[in-house]
Amino acid sequence: MTFFLVSSAIKVFVVFNLIMVGVALLTLLERRVCAWMQDRLGPNRVGPQGILQPAADGLKNFLKEETSPAMADKALFTLAPIVSFVPALVTFGVIPFASPLPTRWGVVPMVVADLPVGFLYILAIGSLGVYGIVLAGWSSNNKYALLGGLRASAQMISYEIALGMSTVAVLLLAGNVTLSQVIAQQQLAHAWFVVPLTIGFVIFFISALAETNRLPFDLPEAEGELIAGYHTEYSAMKFSMFYIAEYSNMVTASALMATLFFGGWDIPFTSWDSTGDPSVVKTLATLAFFGLKTFAFLFTYIWVRWTLPRFRYDQLMALGWKVLLPLALLYIAILAAAIWFTRIQLGWEYGPRMAWALGGLNLVLLIPLVWWLDRGRIVSGSVPQEAA
């Protein structure tokens, strides 16, 4: 018991700090990648290659004046950043980030809390984050902030459904919601879930972009039309907390994508990492691979942000309700039938054979999907051509 408490406390401390440092570096990465994509250099003055820029930004935010609008609802105005900040950080708790670490006192699983409800916990807590944004928008007593908050709530509710639906496929295949079990299944089959669930991954990725309010789905902020939306009235550390919440949501979403679809801390083309006795080398190697996968998704997030323009509000809703949701439902139906057929009719266990068979099915399904998307009527004008 003492061992469990002490190891958990250490893990909480380390993971919290890693995420905070990671988020700080991510803000720098965002600015530098953005600059590079625009043929600029970006912030490179504070420390070597600007590595201390986040520290300077943080210090600046501490020293800034805390403004508070006269007509704002003080209690909720103060509460909103906290409500946004806390769920963003605690969701990472159930994601396994490395293979178990052996210590002198026992083996420590490299996950803060390996909850049996694992993935459901992330969905539940993750959707709490929207309260922070809505409360911020409402309590500011500012029309732009309110519009931002309203958009955020509508958007997050819409895309949460598609997000949840796309993961149902994972759960069908893994037969478990515990994330460590999901990883174990993927290692067992020597095929990550992205192979049998390609379309599910695509839906998940798009919905995750929307859930974290990143471009092209950053309507709650929309600096061009809503002057930064829900956090218009916030300054100093309160603003910073929204900022950190946004980026740690990004980290969690990336880590989740890596876990659900790309094998988590699994090292590809070898079973060395998941079999045999746990060792420190294995833990470090798997941690590196997990970091690499998460980083790849974070980079994609940034890459997408500096490439695509923002959706119009009706396009956003159309994509969410008319495309992603039916697509996800249809996909679950097809996949459930396929799993039923292979498992019950053919009597296969989940393994490489089943993974690649389902992968083939996905490939076949992708062809009409891409053809249909390529018609380009998905997010264009929402009125019939003749009515224009």
Added chain:
Amino acid sequence: MPIGVKVLKRPTKQTSYLRATLKGMALTFSHLLRPKVTMQYPEEKSSKDWTLSSRWRGTHRMLTDEQGRAKCVACGLCPQICPANCIKLVPGEDEEGNRYPLIYEIDEFRCIFCGYCQEVCPEEAIHVGVHYENSEYSRDRFVYDLERLSAQTHPVSTLWDPSDPKGE
């Protein structure tokens, strides 16, 4: 959809957001690896693509003769032509009858850097220079006296030559 939004009928090729997205992603990624155009200013003041023009009209400079005296003969043409009225000149005369400026001050804040003073000067004494970094801690430091104007070492402006408009 709000009233008055016109939805254009476009060929499929143009409405394919999928292709446009992939194309855009490829474009931004290619830019990631391209050489950057940023000039690292305080360390790097000119590059092979860009350098300050020799016609740049910046901080003034008073040229001096071999004895280190200002070439100015206090003729009064530059304060006369100055559209911003920023030159203060008090003339003096020595025993041999040579005129020289007792006081010669240019207020760099009032100056509009038109370069007329250089154009009008018969002795080629006052010049505008190819120089632009003149930050100071107080406003009165921006009134340059004769000593300070003579002490400047930056190259002087070539100005625009009507007979050679392209500067060749």
